[in-house]
Amino acid sequence: MKNRYATVGLGAVLAFATALPAAAEPVDDALVIDGQTMTVRTAAPEGHPFDEVLSGWLFREAETRELEADSFQNPGMLYVDLGAEIWNTVDGTMGKSCATCHDDAADTMKGIAANYPKWDADAKRPINIELQIDKCRVENMGAEAYKFDAADQKALTTYIKHQSLGTPVAVDLSQGELQTWWDRGKDIYYTRTGQLNFACASCHEANSGQRIRADHLSQGQANGFPTYRLKQANMVSLHNRFRGCIRDTRAEFPKAFSDELMALEVYVTWRGTGLSVETPAVRQ
């Protein structure tokens, strides 16, 4: 046995633990889409673990960043177009489309999605854009709720969120019991799951800026969703992303729009307070 073996104590161990390799820093770059400058870096709200909140855009490779900056190249814009079509298409037994009640989304939906999730006083739980769409479909159109991640659900959500492009994310936690859901979401964010025993915070707080295999870990912000993922060549919804991250810890994952994931959406969205809505963001 070497000498050090006998003397190694927690102090020595901690010294090793902090001697981490240099982080791959997020870039210091400006995101301008159609002449509008996005807030991709801003001071964190009170009670936030970080000083600064950063968009996932800053952590992506140059080509991916450029794709998002150019709305003619951004493949997610096709889904915005598809969403516009659905917006204007009559569906359900009442003979209405979204436009029947809401007219031109460019006016009526401008900035709206930046304040979701909101408190749904009828359901007594938080409501996100997907669930709001379903509520309108069922109650006001006589149509069926979408199946989770149906192509139309993703396109319409993308279209509605895109009307808030550039608007800073701001969740009003004073609505209803939203604060209680935030508390619960926070618990979930720090709870370790699965055989690999990671919490959201293990990757997106303790190690944001580090590389995990091929990935550059961001803060795991929600402001770009639904996002266009190059790997999947498709739009990815926020709850799909949540489930994927939980699955990667080798855990069973909750259903989309379950209480757990709605609480997480409230909390994670708050963590991105002040960032511009970037929908449709482009990620790898």
Next chain:
Amino acid sequence: MIRATAIVTAVFAVTAASALADETAPQDVNFEDLAVMASLTGTPGDPVTGRDIFKDRKLGNCLACHTNADMQKELFHGTVGPAMDGAGDRWEPAQLRAIIADAKEVFGEQTVMPGFYSVNVGKDVREDLVGKTILTAQQIEDVVAYVATLKE
């Protein structure tokens, strides 16, 4: 002939049973002074197999978090943990066995390094993995043997 087969089978049965008896169950691993002195299996680890386990995404996937100059040809080394270069100088095999079997026993509860031979895991473990460890006892010995070769 029949007799001979029966005897051979009996011998195999005995060796299989004793090999299992030598293997320490994850909950019985004895962590003392940030080390695990005893081999988990009694069979020396094989560094060549250990090297494969280290990079295999389905096994150790250690490269997800640790850069390793010995594996320069592999793409994508993570930076979540310290570089592995010289880990065999910094740690004795008994310490490596403790770190790899259950990093929390050495670095504390807060570490993000998974316990590769531990059943002290997170919530809602995937159904087919409940009660199972990430690596087997022998795989731990193999990885320990490999990391011990990383000297500068």
